[in-house]
Amino acid sequence: MSMSDGPKPLHTAKSEQIDEDREAVGTPPGSSSAARRKGKLFGAWSDRWAALPRQKQWLFLIVVVALAYLLPVINPPFISTEPGNDFPLACQLMAIYALVAVGLNIVIGYAGLLDLGYIAFFAVGSYTAAMLTSPDSAFIKIPYLWTIPVAMAVTMFVGVLLGLPTLRLRGDYLAIVTLGFGEIVRILATIIPAMKGQVGFQNVGHPPGVGADGIPIFANSNGTPWYWLTLTILIVILFLVGNLERSRVGRSWIAIREDEDAAETMGVPTFKYKVWAFAMGAGIGGLAGALMGGQVGFVNNQKFDVVTSILFVAAVVLGGAGNKVGAIIGGALVAYIPLRFTAVAEYKFLIFGLALCLIMIYRSHGLLAARQQLLAYGQKAYAAVKKSNDAKNAQPATNLGEELSK
Amino acid sequence: MSESAELTGPRTRIPSEGVAETAASERDIGVKVGDNLVEVKNLTVKFGGLLAMDDVSFNIKRGEILGLIGPNGAGKTTCFNAMTGVYKPTSGQVLLEGKLLNGMKQHKITRAGLARTFQNIRLFGEMTALENVVVGLDARHKTSVVGALLRLPRHIREEKSAIERGMALLEFVGIADQAATLSRHLPYGSQRRLEIARALATDPKVLCLDEPAAGFNPAEKEELMQLIRIIRDDGYTVLLIEHDMKLVMGVTDRIVVLEFGKKIADNIPSVIREDPKVVSAYLGEPEDDFA
Amino acid sequence: MLPTILLAAPVSNDWITLDFPSLAQNFWSATFDGLTFGSIYALVALGYTLVYGVLNLINFAHSEVFIMGCYGVWFTLSFLGFGPSAPNLDIGQIIVNLLLAFIVAIAASALTAFLLERLAYKPLRKRNAPRLVFLITAIGASFTIQYLIFIWRGPVPEQALTMFKPTPIFDVFGTIIYSDQLIIVCAAVIMMVVTDLFISKSRTGRGIRAVAQDPDTATLMGVNKERIIITTFVIGGILAGAAALFYVMKIPSGVVYNGGFILGIKAFAAAVLGGIGNVRGALLGGLLLGLIGNYGQILLGNSQWTDVVAFMVLVLVLLFRPEGILGTSLGRSKA
Numbered sequence A: 001m002s003m004s005d006g007p008k009p010l011h012t013a014k015s016e017q018i019d020e021d022r023e024a025v026g027t028p029p030g031s032s033s034a035a036r037r038k039g040k041l042f043g044a045w046s047d048r049w050a051a052l053p054r055q056k057q058w059l060f061l062i063v064v065v066a067l068a069y070l071l072p073v074i075n076p077p078f079i080s081t082e083p084g085n086d087f088p089l090a091c092q093l094m095a096i097y098a099l100v101a102v103g104l105n106i107v108i109g110y111a112g113l114l115d116l117g118y119i120a121f122f123a124v125g126s127y128t129a130a131m132l133t134s135p136d137s138a139f140i141k142i143p144y145l146w147t148i149p150v151a152m153a154v155t156m157f158v159g160v161l162l163g164l165p166t167l168r169l170r171g172d173y174l175a176i177v178t179l180g181f182g183e184i185v186r187i188l189a190t191i192i193p194a195m196k197g198q199v200g201f202q203n204v205g206h207p208p209g210v211g212a213d214g215i216p217i218f219a220n221s222n223g224t225p226w227y228w229l230t231l232t233i234l235i236v237i238l239f240l241v242g243n244l245e246r247s248r249v250g251r252s253w254i255a256i257r258e259d260e261d262a263a264e265t266m267g268v269p270t271f272k273y274k275v276w277a278f279a280m281g282a283g284i285g286g287l288a289g290a291l292m293g294g295q296v297g298f299v300n301n302q303k304f305d306v307v308t309s310i311l312f313v314a315a316v317v318l319g320g321a322g323n324k325v326g327a328i329i330g331g332a333l334v335a336y337i338p339l340r341f342t343a344v345a346e347y348k349f350l351i352f353g354l355a356l357c358l359i360m361i362y363r364s365h366g367l368l369a370a371r372q373q374l375l376a377y378g379q380k381a382y383a384a385v386k387k388s389n390d391a392k393n394a395q396p397a398t399n400l401g402e403e404l405s406k
Numbered sequence B: 001m002s003e004s005a006e007l008t009g010p011r012t013r014i015p016s017e018g019v020a021e022t023a024a025s026e027r028d029i030g031v032k033v034g035d036n037l038v039e040v041k042n043l044t045v046k047f048g049g050l051l052a053m054d055d056v057s058f059n060i061k062r063g064e065i066l067g068l069i070g071p072n073g074a075g076k077t078t079c080f081n082a083m084t085g086v087y088k089p090t091s092g093q094v095l096l097e098g099k100l101l102n103g104m105k106q107h108k109i110t111r112a113g114l115a116r117t118f119q120n121i122r123l124f125g126e127m128t129a130l131e132n133v134v135v136g137l138d139a140r141h142k143t144s145v146v147g148a149l150l151r152l153p154r155h156i157r158e159e160k161s162a163i164e165r166g167m168a169l170l171e172f173v174g175i176a177d178q179a180a181t182l183s184r185h186l187p188y189g190s191q192r193r194l195e196i197a198r199a200l201a202t203d204p205k206v207l208c209l210d211e212p213a214a215g216f217n218p219a220e221k222e223e224l225m226q227l228i229r230i231i232r233d234d235g236y237t238v239l240l241i242e243h244d245m246k247l248v249m250g251v252t253d254r255i256v257v258l259e260f261g262k263k264i265a266d267n268i269p270s271v272i273r274e275d276p277k278v279v280s281a282y283l284g285e286p287e288d289d290f291a
Numbered sequence C: 001m002l003p004t005i006l007l008a009a010p011v012s013n014d015w016i017t018l019d020f021p022s023l024a025q026n027f028w029s030a031t032f033d034g035l036t037f038g039s040i041y042a043l044v045a046l047g048y049t050l051v052y053g054v055l056n057l058i059n060f061a062h063s064e065v066f067i068m069g070c071y072g073v074w075f076t077l078s079f080l081g082f083g084p085s086a087p088n089l090d091i092g093q094i095i096v097n098l099l100l101a102f103i104v105a106i107a108a109s110a111l112t113a114f115l116l117e118r119l120a121y122k123p124l125r126k127r128n129a130p131r132l133v134f135l136i137t138a139i140g141a142s143f144t145i146q147y148l149i150f151i152w153r154g155p156v157p158e159q160a161l162t163m164f165k166p167t168p169i170f171d172v173f174g175t176i177i178y179s180d181q182l183i184i185v186c187a188a189v190i191m192m193v194v195t196d197l198f199i200s201k202s203r204t205g206r207g208i209r210a211v212a213q214d215p216d217t218a219t220l221m222g223v224n225k226e227r228i229i230i231t232t233f234v235i236g237g238i239l240a241g242a243a244a245l246f247y248v249m250k251i252p253s254g255v256v257y258n259g260g261f262i263l264g265i266k267a268f269a270a271a272v273l274g275g276i277g278n279v280r281g282a283l284l285g286g287l288l289l290g291l292i293g294n295y296g297q298i299l300l301g302n303s304q305w306t307d308v309v310a311f312m313v314l315v316l317v318l319l320f321r322p323e324g325i326l327g328t329s330l331g332r333s334k335a
Helices: A015-025 A044-049 A055-073 A085-109 A120-135 A144-166 A172-193 A223-245 A248-258 A260-265 A270-296 A306-320 A325-338 A345-362 A378-394 A400-405 B015-023 B076-084 B106-112 B127-141 B147-148 B154-172 B186-200 B217-233 B244-249 B267-272 B276-281 C002-008 C020-025 C026-053 C060-081 C092-125 C131-152 C179-201 C202-215 C217-220 C226-249 C260-275 C279-300 C303-322
Strands: B036-047 B049-061 B065-069 B091-096 B114-116 B205-211 B237-241 B254-259 B260-269 C169-171 C175-178
Touching: A055 A085, A055 A223, A085 A120, A085 A223, A085 A248, A085 A270, A085 A306, A085 A325, A120 A172, A120 A270, A144 A172, A144 C303, A172 A306, A172 C131, A172 C260, A172 C303, A223 A248, A223 A270, A223 A325, A223 B147, A223 B276, A248 A260, A248 A270, A248 B127, A248 B147, A248 B267, A260 A270, A260 B106, A306 A325, A306 A345, A306 C131, A325 A345, A325 B091, A345 C060, A345 C092, A345 C131, A345 C279, A378 B127, B036 B076, B036 B237, B049 B076, B049 B091, B049 B237, B049 B254, B049 C092, B065 B076, B065 B244, B076 B106, B076 B114, B076 B205, B076 B237, B076 C169, B106 B114, B106 B127, B114 B186, B127 B154, B127 B186, B147 B154, B154 B186, B154 C092, B186 B205, B186 B237, B217 B237, B217 B244, B237 C092, B244 B267, B254 B267, B254 B276, B260 B267, B260 B276, B267 B276, B276 C060, C020 C026, C020 C279, C026 C175, C026 C179, C026 C202, C026 C226, C026 C260, C026 C279, C060 C131, C092 C131, C092 C226, C169 C179, C175 C179, C179 C202, C179 C226, C179 C279, C202 C217, C202 C226, C217 C226, C260 C279, C260 C303, C279 C303
Parallel strands: B049 B260, B065 B237, B065 B254, B114 B205, B205 B237
Antiparallel strands: B036 B049, B036 B091, B254 B260, C169 C175
């Protein structure tokens, strides 16, 4: 049995019921595109977005990105988390969570695999950065920026190591194994002497550069440069994940999520792509962990509770599983709410636990119900189809082939 | 292109040469037309103590439409599943172009050239019709994960051709105007047709259709038969499981009859129709099923 | 200052030592203790197994069903005026107290399980939600209950309340068996035999097996699926309540908001080890895991290793025999 997401209306249709079923779904041809995403509150947004000309989309994106970069500098009064929490540092945490959510979204949202121990990859990334830069560690030292790719490689390796035995199993076993794994990594950090347990590693490295006042630019308390670094990495990752999404890799992941057996029958090497999803997700988690370790400057075993893993899941689900923009918003929200509303910070686990249940019960598509694009050149084809359909409604003889070859 | 693109509905049309060409197989097949493409040898499947298939042997010749029929529970779908790697046969062999398929992973069998549709429709509901077909097309793509990540030239080439071929396939089965529709929102008939398009997309040497006409009315069945003939005429070999005898008699070149997991007949339709063993096997069936 | 302390800390690489002499010396006491803990795992594992059998769902919130039982026990004991040291009571009083705590515990757990099913899972079933949605809801529900308790009782474990001082009962292989061990193992085994009989013999039990095998056909045959599901949850709750009582007896300091989490994972591992969906498998898996954990702990010399060992067992079982030792599921098990 496969764990699958998304309704399959005719999946179990018995032949006797088929006639009734088709009455129910039988829409006249041509009108079906109008029926798409009906009743979705935010669905209209993604349709409207797709309808915008390319230049306008770019312009809009540039404005959004510029605003995102300027966020800690502007420090907008109502949005700011101060005086309770330093706003640039809050921005950094939001970016980290967004990065984590984008990574976990590959595993949960695309491939439909429930990973409840994602914090473990985050931890592995943090420890990799710490153990390769902190003076407290007995390992060889390398410059901090080099630890980022190393951390990604190490976590990907760990992800594959955990994935190889468990991804052959049914999806729900994976959930419990990853949950256990999340806890085990923390315990191992406690009982393996080289990982220094609660004592941890001080003075984790940071990128080079010293300001005019002699204080390093990437000082622990200086959130803005860290935020800019993380945001830049986030944007690069988004591009790469977008590339994967609009390729056979993304299509294979979604096919696995929708119906693993059918995907296998259609020639998708399901196991291979599940391992890839796991490895990609792990790599991004490790990357986020390395950034977090560098910014905080101190890594010990106390920061990697499994409960934080559940917050990560909440971040993905909140924005809408399978939707990377949603994941960013979800991740940022999960980091932002406890920092902004310090009165409820104590209840954050309760709030997000409850949010998980309520979203699943009432709105399983998440806040932002946008669908992923799975074809690199799909928009043109869809536009041609739409044009042909429209023309057909007006006058019956239009040549679809001509439209396509334009 | 021709008037075939007048998409008055998802139903009957004869696709134009151009469409058929883009949609058609591009692989060389190692056997000549009329020779054995698939050989099923002494296939036996046991579930626990239950003998679902007992020593069944038959061949599929290149370029033919072979019907696989039998009363309910005769083992038709079991045979399908054993051939396509869903079940491991207890004993016996399945050969494609003389190459043994037993023990191969399912997706490898598909890539080797044995594609199938499902009796109970199993589309990827959250994907559009075009995306569903492109998943099938991916079976012959070679882009690696890294290639996709960095948008290397091959990836771009394959993506572009995938759109073209995908649309051609959708047009071939007659649902091109619904390319952008999520497959779970498609009307029932279009879902069935999309299943066929998705299977064709894997560039099969043999296309296995599992009751593709289930739930169709007679007029739609007639259209489907037309489509299956066109698929064959395009150079595909078709294995058709069907319950409806009328459809089978009308479209197939040869018929294999199963009963209780055993092969009881293997001949051309006109002979099968008169075969007393087949008639008695179907006696319990309603009259109109056995025309 | 800190760095100097760090430099002084010994960095040794012998973090794994296999202490065989110690294991040989403590073998029997480790065995009896392992069986005691194993019975507790088994009782909780039954809850996972039953729900999994019927709904095909890992009920992550079952660990919270269990911890609610622990709070039930704690409040009862607190109400009865127990303290950290065991009072001097005669056997009759001890039995009355135990029964009282038992009733409150199973009531608390069963009620939690009931509410969980009604509020979280039933709405999903109604709209035929995909499995992933069920799983996420389950983990969300687990989280919610955990942090409701956290807000109510705070992060610190409740004061340890001791019911009675375990008395030596008899001697086996030179090792003393204490009264609490005997009570726990006997009571747990009795409860599991009763559950097994209930599932295999009673009308409701037949219903449970029917739903586990084929929910649609069972409904067609006149089985009230909703009633069966709720019954299953309540039975799981009752067993978790019993486990809670034994757990508090054994580890009085373990009543804390997240105390169910690790135990839940271990119990689930036990269920998988025995064969998930299999009632007898849960008993076998629980006892085995209790033994393995205890031996591992002594062998490796650190109590945290029990968790690691339990996890390793889970992964290894899933790798090499995912259907578990006994294998057959609830639906297919013979009456």
